[in-house]
Amino acid sequence: MKSTTRRTLAAVVTGVAAAVGVAAAPATAADAVPVPVPLGGAETALGMELPEVTGELPVPSAGAPEGPTYVEGRLLPERTLPQLPVHAGLPGADVRQPVPHVLGDDFDHAAVDAPAAGLRTLAPGLSLDAPLTAPRPDALGLPGPKLPEVGVLAPVVQTVPVADLGVGPGL
Numbered sequence: 001m002k003s004t005t006r007r008t009l010a011a012v013v014t015g016v017a018a019a020v021g022v023a024a025a026p027a028t029a030a031d032a033v034p035v036p037v038p039l040g041g042a043e044t045a046l047g048m049e050l051p052e053v054t055g056e057l058p059v060p061s062a063g064a065p066e067g068p069t070y071v072e073g074r075l076l077p078e079r080t081l082p083q084l085p086v087h088a089g090l091p092g093a094d095v096r097q098p099v100p101h102v103l104g105d106d107f108d109h110a111a112v113d114a115p116a117a118g119l120r121t122l123a124p125g126l127s128l129d130a131p132l133t134a135p136r137p138d139a140l141g142l143p144g145p146k147l148p149e150v151g152v153l154a155p156v157v158q159t160v161p162v163a164d165l166g167v168g169p170g171l
Contacts, residue, residue: 032056032089032116051097056116058089074129075143081126083153090161092116099167114163125153 037053063085068077092115099110129149135141 032058032092049098051095054094056089056092058091058116058119060086060088062086073134075132075134076129078127079125079153080128083122083125083156086121086123088119088121089116090119090159108169110165110167112163112165114161117159117161119157119159121158122153122156124155127151127153 033056035055035057037055039050039053043050065082065084066079067082068079070077094111094113094115096109096111099108127150131146131148132143133146135143
């Protein structure tokens with residue numbers, strides 16, 4: 001293959017890779033997807049002003065699990081089945097209800113704002129050990145019997161949800 005053909009092929013492959021990377025970046029960059037709730041038709045049909053409702057749905061992303069850890073004296077590594085971390089969020093909501101000056105002239109709406117809160121989880125894992133010891137020099141390199149060990153690594157869920165309740169002017 002000629003050097004000019006190789007250079008042309010390399011330029012085309014680089015351009016395609018860059019285009020794919022640019023196209024995929026916005027889709028993976030979003031933490032939550034906004035979801036508007038259309039109530040305009042219901043307002044017209046009922047002849048009254050309804051609340052404005054929007055929501056946020058989190059986009060979960062899996063992390064890299066910590067690999068097994070080899071420990072001296074064990075035949076099988078710790079965390080035989082590692083815990084898988086998943087990062088996402090709790091769904092969020094924003095609700096604004098018009099209030100016709102019930103609390104005074106400066107208060108036109110009541111609102112609840114609960115943004116999507118971060119959520120960190122770890123799936124359950126498993127730690128096993130064989131019913132044999134490590135090879136022993138005093139037994140000519142043969143392993144000895146022992147009780148098997150089984151441990152379940154508990155799942156983890158961590159989040160800090162927040163919400164804001166308020167009244168104010170305008171909608």
